[in-house]
Every structure is written in C-alpha cells, then in structure tokens.
Amino acid sequence: MSSSNELDLNAYVDGELSADQQAEFLEAMRSDPELARQVCELGQLKAQLRLAYAAPPQPRRRVVARVGSSWRAVAAGGLLMSVGVVAGWLMSGENQRDADNRFVVLDPQGRGQAPATAASEETRIVFHLTSADPMVAGELLDEVETMLSAYQADHRPLRVEVVSHSEGLDLLRKSLTVHEGRIHELAGRFSNLTFVACKNTIDRLRVEHGIEVKLIPDAEVIDSGVSHVVRRQKEGWSYIRV
Amino acid sequence: MKRSCLKLLAISGLVGLVVCSGVAAAAPESARQKVVYHISDADPERQRAALSNIQNHLNDSGDDALEIEVVVQGDGVTLLLLPGTYPDLPRNLVPNATDQVQIRIENLKIRGVHFEVCASSLKRRGIDDSGRLFDVDADDIVPSGLAELVRLQHAGFTYIKP
Numbered sequence: 308m309s310s311s312n313e314l315d316l317n318a319y320v321d322g323e324l325s326a327d328q329q330a331e332f333l334e335a336m337r338s339d340p341e342l343a344r345q346v347c348e349l350g351q352l353k354a355q356l357r358l359a360y361a362a363p364p365q366p367r368r369r370v371v372a373r374v375g376s377s378w379r380a381v382a383a384g385g386l387l388m389s390v391g392v393v394a395g396w397l398m399s400g401e402n403q404r405d406a407d408n409r410f411v412v413l414d415p416q417g418r419g420q421a422p423a424t425a426a427s428e429e430t431r432i433v434f435h436l437t438s439a440d441p442m443v444a445g446e447l448l449d450e451v452e453t454m455l456s457a458y459q460a461d462h463r464p465l466r467v468e469v470v471s472h473s474e475g476l477d478l479l480r481k482s483l484t485v486h487e488g489r490i491h492e493l494a495g496r497f498s499n500l501t502f503v504a505c506k507n508t509i510d511r512l513r514v515e516h517g518i519e520v521k522l523i524p525d526a527e528v529i530d531s532g533v534s535h536v537v538r539r540q541k542e543g544w545s546y547i548r549v
Numbered sequence: 550m551k552r553s554c555l556k557l558l559a560i561s562g563l564v565g566l567v568v569c570s571g572v573a574a575a576a577p578e579s580a581r582q583k584v585v586y587h588i589s590d591a592d593p594e595r596q597r598a599a600l601s602n603i604q605n606h607l608n609d610s611g612d613d614a615l616e617i618e619v620v621v622q623g624d625g626v627t628l629l630l631l632p633g634t635y636p637d638l639p640r641n642l643v644p645n646a647t648d649q650v651q652i653r654i655e656n657l658k659i660r661g662v663h664f665e666v667c668a669s670s671l672k673r674r675g676i677d678d679s680g681r682l683f684d685v686d687a688d689d690i691v692p693s694g695l696a697e698l699v700r701l702q703h704a705g706f707t708y709i710k711p
Binding site for chain 1: 587589623624639640669670673693696698699702703708710
C-alpha cells in the first residue's frame with residue numbers, strides 16, 4: 308500500500324475526503340483488496356473506540372517516558388490511543404461537564420456506558436458476523452439456538468440479531484450459504500431472531516465484482532452493517548463480533 | 550512517509566494523553582475501567598497480537614486503572630492448548646501455547662488479567678482434557694463463552710475484539 312493511501316485511509320474512514328478524493332480512493336480500494344480490508348477494520352475499530360471512550364480513559368504519564376525505547380510499539384499504541392483519546396476527547400470536549408455527568412449518572416461505580424439491566428428486562432444481543440467460514444457461522448447458529456432455547460424455557464425475554472457484513476455476508480447469500488435450511492428453521496421457530504444483511508456490502512460486490520447478490524428469503528437488509536451494530540450498542544445491546 | 554504518518558498519530562495520541570490526564574487525575578479505585586477482550590481467531594499470529602493489545606492497553610492506562618477479562622472462545626481456544634497435544638484437531642488448528650506465549654499469558658495474569666475459556670468450544674473440537682490447556686482451572690471454564698460475553702457487557706464491561 309502506498310503511503311498516500313495510508314494517509315487517506317484515516318481521512319476516508321472519517322469521511323473527510325472531498326468527492327474527487329473519495330472517488331480516487333475508491334479506485335485505489337478496487338485494485339487493492341488489502342486496502343479495502345483495512346478500511347473495513349479501521350472503520351470498526353474507530354466505531355468501537357468511540358463507544359468505549361465516551362469518557363476519556365485514564366492514562367498515566369509514564370507512557371511518555373517510554374517513547375525512546377520502543378518507538379514502534381508506542382507508535383502502534385499511539386495510533387490506537389490517538390484514535391480513542393482524540394475521538395473521545397473531541398466528542399466530550401465541547402461539553403465536558405455533560406460528559407462527566409452522564410458518566411456519573413449512568414454508573415456510580417464507573418463501569419462504563421452500559422447500565423446494568425434488571426432481571427425482568429429484555430436481553431438483546433447483536434452478533435456481527437464478518438467471517439466467511441461456514442464452520443464459524445455454523446458454530447454461531449448452534450450457540451444462538453442454545454441461547455434462544457434456554458431463554459425460552461426460562462420465560463426470559465431475549466432478542467438476537469445476526470448482522471452479516473463484509474465476508475460474513477456469505478451466510479445469507481443464496482448461492483454460497485450452506486445454512487439456508489437451518490436459518491429458515493431457526494427463524495421460523497424463534498420470532499425474536501433476525502438475520503440482517505449489509506447493503507453496503509451488497510452494493511460493493513455489484514460495483515467492484517459485477518456480482519448481483521441474491522439473498523435467502525429470511526434475510527432482512529439494512530444500509531450499513533457497521534452503523535447498525537454501533538446504533539445497537541448505543542441502544543444498550545450486547546455486541547459480539549464473530 | 551509511513552514513518553511520519555505513524556509519528557503524527559503517535560504525537561496526537563500523546564497530546565491527547567497529556568490533555569486528558571489532567572481531567573482524569575486522582576481517579577478513585579471504583580472508577581477502574583472494565584474491559585473484556587474476545588479472542589476467537591484460529592491464527593496464532595492474531596492470537597499473539599491480541600495479547601500485545603492487552604499488554605499495550607495495560608501499559609497505557611496502568612494496571613490499577615483497568616479490570617480486564619479475556620474470553621477465549623471458538624478457534625481461539627488453541628491459544629491455551631499446549632504444543633504437541635491433540636494432533637488431530639479439525640481444520641488444521643494448531644496448539645499455540647508455546648513457551649513464549651505461556652510467559653506472556655503469565656505476565657498478563659500477574660498484572661491482574663483473568664482468562665476464561667468456553668467449554669462448548671472445547672467440546673466441539675474434541676478437547677476433553679483441561680490438563681492439556683495452559684494454566685486453566687475448572688473455575689476458569691465457562692459453559693458458553695458467548696453467553697459470558699453478554700453477561701460481562703451487562704456488568705459494565707466494554708467489549709473489544711482485537
């Protein structure tokens with residue numbers, strides 16, 4: 308990957324490129340699958356960090372002293388921290404007092420942004436499937452079935468969404484999935500289970516590879532898999548990437 | 550160019566650290582951030598990278614500022630499998646608890662990191678002897694890793710999948 312691409316990578320993920328630059332970058336992604344993968348991963352990482360660091364973390368100054376000894380490790384750490392800290396700081400910077408209050412109000416023990424749910428409340432889980440491996444998907448379906456059955460037996464409310472995104476879309480593609488029957492059976496048995504396909508991925512396959520994706524009938528479609536899972540986390544859903 | 554990009558990011562990160570350290574000064578013990586790392590990848594390199602992420606996280610935030618759980622699940626269980634055991638694992642999975650990995654895990658445990666292993670992932674891969682896992686007690690094995698990830702998030706842990 309060229310260095311200009313690397314610089315553009317962050318700008319692209321942050322939506323900071325002009326229309327022309329975006330077109331240029333998309334062209335580069337088309338000829339560089341590794342770059343496309345990195346865009347996807349960086350997008351997810353940034354989204355996760357934005358969530359994780361709604362309030363800034365508590366760093367210690369000794370990190371600064373170690374810069375000389377292991378520059379690469381610190382640079383890598385710096386990348387991670389800078390995304391999180393700067394994003395978190397910018398988000399909370401304008402209204403620091405509100406951010407502090409929110410942190411305190413939601414969780415006096417300082418346990419992060421997700422308030423604990425009472426036993427009577429519905430458990431909501433979004434599984435973000437990004438692996439094309441049918442074994443991984445099969446194992447996920449087994450686990451989901453076990454969970455749904457257990458909650459049903461105990462009369463505890465549960466909602467599960469499986470969001471298929473990037474390579475994970477294969478699970479819901481008519482021509483590629485080995486689990487169509489299984490999904491149909493599960494979706495029929497459990498009304499609280501939803502399978503969701505990412506439209507961005509579908510569009511990308513059409514534009515870049517000329518593939519017209521046909522989904523299995525039990526799949527629903529949303530615009531962006533990443534935005535969707537981030538929204539779900541903000542709504543208090545548990546998130547697991549598979 | 551690549552170097553300067555990293556440098557720029559690192560500097561912005563450090564500036565962020567310094568700016569924020571004022572805000573976060575004298576955090577009480579109860580404000581420890583809870584984080585759960587999910588390891589489910591079969592690739593030994595990615596497993597080791599995850600250990601590095603956790604180590605960096607501790608270095609950055611400080612051992613006392615963090616409470617870290619690691620849920621090892623799916624193909625990720627090979628991280629804790631001793632080399633030479635189970636030669637017939639499905640899909641060419643490779644035990645990855647080499648001497649070096651053991652040292653790194655031990656080091657994380659000393660710093661307060663707790664590892665949990667998914668029983669159903671072990672069972673599915675025919676791993677029935679926890680004695681062949683590195684430093685795993687009965688207490689460290691949870692029935693379902695995914696259910697444990699949900700439980701921890703409900704208990705206020707932030708989820709990170711390296």
